[in-house]
Amino acid sequence: MANIQATSPKPTGWAHRLQHGDLFFWLLTLFFALVIIGLVVAVGVVTYNGSAEARAEYGTSFLTQSDWNPIETDLYQPSYGAWPAIRGTLLSSLIALLLAAPTGIAIGIFLSELCPLRLRALLGFTVELLAAIPSVIYGLWGVAVFSPWFTNAIANPLATSIGQFIPWLAGPIAVSRGLAVTGVILAIMILPTIAAITRDVLQAVPNHQRDVMLALGSTRWEVIWLSVLPYSRAGIIGGVMLGLGRALGETMAATMLIGNSTRIEESIFYPATTAAALVASELPNSNSTMHESALIYLALVLFGITLILNLAARYLVWQTSRGPAGARA
Amino acid sequence: MAATAHPAHSMTVRGLKPFYAKRQAVQAVDLDVRAHEILALIGxxxxxxxxxxxCLNRMHETIPYAHAEGSVKLDDLDIYQAGIDATLVRRKIGMVFQMPIALRTRSIYENIAVGLRLGGMNDRLELDRRVEQALRSANLWDEVKDKLQLSGLALSGGQQQRLSIARTIAIEPAVILFDEPCSALDPISTLKIEELLLQLRERYTLVIVTHNMQQAARISDRTAVFMVERGQEQPVGLLVEEGSTEQIFSKPRDRRTEEYISGKVG
Known part of the structure; x- marks a missing residue:
């Protein structure tokens, strides 16, 4: 100690920190971190201000009113209710989540735990490639290939059989655009995200957590079910939520496939709309300042929905990852 | 030395060759593990x-592309013969690892009960009884009896290693294998584990791999010395000598053993 003090004059305060670049680097990274918060606030402020006219007119009843009619005629005043778009957003994302979460988690489990090493790299690369396909291509494929097939092979048989008793599966199906087919395409789009994150999270589980279970005479399945999945629960939920976020905000594929109808139909095989699809299709040619304001209000609502769902996911992760009391993270 | 109240189980290893993919890692091993002894593997x-x-409980083959040839008998049963279920072998021949491992998402109680549940035990009272018995046998009961529902991670490293041992003995194996069980522990925890191993010898047959020659000398009845041959393109391990611990440490038959014991190699 004495030696160090004797040979180097003790630098003080700012000069010392600047000399080592620490302070500069700290400020630089802090600045970029604050940019993130600034962006979130800016999006909130812009949508809040832009929607002032619609908020003054409709208030919170905007959320529950189900007529969206921007056309002004001699007989009708335009009216703006967000419920059809909110309902379509939530339902199409729910369908996507119900299909993609179990499938994606299963793919992740296979890639991490069961796949032969030689096949793993190839399959993993393909999954990541799927995540990188632009959504317009999914939409195009959905319109040209998938939705006609879906209508013939799945929607129509369902609608003409059990659909006669269950209203939300009812027909007759006139066009091959609708809520259900959009949900399925959204599921395909978010599947690689969920699969890739599940795989990464499972591969981060230390091998000794597996070895202990194997040494107790577990089968591979018991190792996965009793040790690996509980260990990585929080991360898997995070991956599913990331997928859900993508489904909620997906615009292009939804616009191409959902039929863009603001009428509320009970059957999921009928055309509907989502918040993102409605904003994207109407904002560029809005009829009036009120129309524009209502669309921005709708964007604000979508922003709110994603925010609330993400907070709920955080809470869920926090709840499930605690485990038994006394664990040191 | 062997308590007659407990069943005596021995193991016989003949021509055992472990492979990683196509590479043979160790030259053919012949080894005897006698009932109620502690056999130390050093090198x-x-x-x-x-x-x-x-390889002694078929954990080796859980590593991708690894396999073993030869015969390993538990009493009269060859655990490598066709038709033998490796998961059942591992319940008869337990294993404790180098790192003290608590299953992260489970309480202390569940860390022990998990092996019993795997065996189909669901009765709450029976589980309670067996968990307590295992924790007592591992000299851990008094330290954890008031916090069975806490996470296993709330325990110290030494306690977690005794938790690992309790988890293994809860399912009543015949033989327990220890893979350097003290190398991540402080001296006091090490001493407790060594005392525990000597107690467990009354009931089980134990095989312990250790880096610590003093540990082998302190607790083992017999010792097997392994060396590595670096002359070939791939280094290959080999068993050079097996004998009573006293003989190995006082008058080794093999020159390589003598050099290793006296600190000239390794």
Whole structure:
């Protein structure tokens, strides 16, 4: 100690920190971190201000009113209710989540735990490639290939059989655009995200957590079910939520496939709309300042929905990852 | 030395060759593990002693592309013969690892009960009884009896290692394999584990891999010495000598053993 003090004059305060670049680097990274918060606030402020006219007119009843009619005629005043778009957003994302979460988690489990090493790299690369396909291509494929097939092979048989008793599966199906087919395409789009994150999270589980279970005479399945999945629960939920976020905000594929109808139909095989699809299709040619304001209000609502769902996911992760009391993270 | 109240189980290893993919890691091993003894496997790093240990309960083959040839008998049953279920072998021949491992998402109680549940035990009272019995046998009961529902991670390293041992003995194996069980522990925890191993010898047959020659000398009845041959393109481990611990440490038959014991190699 004495030696160090004797040979180097003790630098003080700012000069010392600047000399080592620490302070500069700290400020630089802090600045970029604050940019993130600034962006979130800016999006909130812009949508809040832009929607002032619609908020003054409709208030919170905007959320529950189900007529969206921007056309002004001699007989009708335009009216703006967000419920059809909110309902379509939530339902199409729910369908996507119900299909993609179990499938994606299963793919992740296979890639991490069961796949032969030689096949793993190839399959993993393909999954990541799927995540990188632009959504317009999914939409195009959905319109040209998938939705006609879906209508013939799945929607129509369902609608003409059990659909006669269950209203939300009812027909007759006139066009091959609708809520259900959009949900399925959204599921395909978010599947690689969920699969890739599940795989990464499972591969981060230390091998000794597996070895202990194997040494107790577990089968591979018991190792996965009793040790690996509980260990990585929080991360898997995070991956599913990331997928859900993508489904909620997906615009292009939804616009191409959902039929863009603001009428509320009970059957999921009928055309509907989502918040993102409605904003994207109407904002560029809005009829009036009120129309524009209502669309921005709708964007604000979508922003709110994603925010609330993400907070709920955080809470869920926090709840499930605690485990038994006394664990040191 | 052997308590007659407990069943005596021995193991016989003949021509055991562990492979990683196509590479043979250790030359053919012949080894006897006698009932109610502690057999120590010692040797320098890379000599294959842990690999051999993991072959004794078919854990070796859980590593991708690894397999073993030869015969390993528990009493009269060859655990490598066709039709033998490896998961059942591992319930008869337990294993404790180098790192003290608590299953992270489970309480202390569930860390022990998990093996019993795997065996189909669901009765709450029976589980309680067996968990307590296992924790008592591992000299851990008094320290954890008031916090069974806490996470296993709330325990110290030494306690977690005794938790690992309790988890293994809860399912009443015949033989327990220890893979350097003290190398991550402080001296006091090490001493407690060594005392525990000597107690467990009354009831089980034990095989321990250790880096610590003093540990082998302190607790083992017999010792097997492994070396690594570096002359070939791939280093290969081999068993050079097996004998009573006293003989190995006082008058080794093999020159390589003598050099290793006296600190000239390894």
């Amino acid at each position: 320098p790093s890379g000599c294959g002693k842990s690999t051999v240990l993991r």
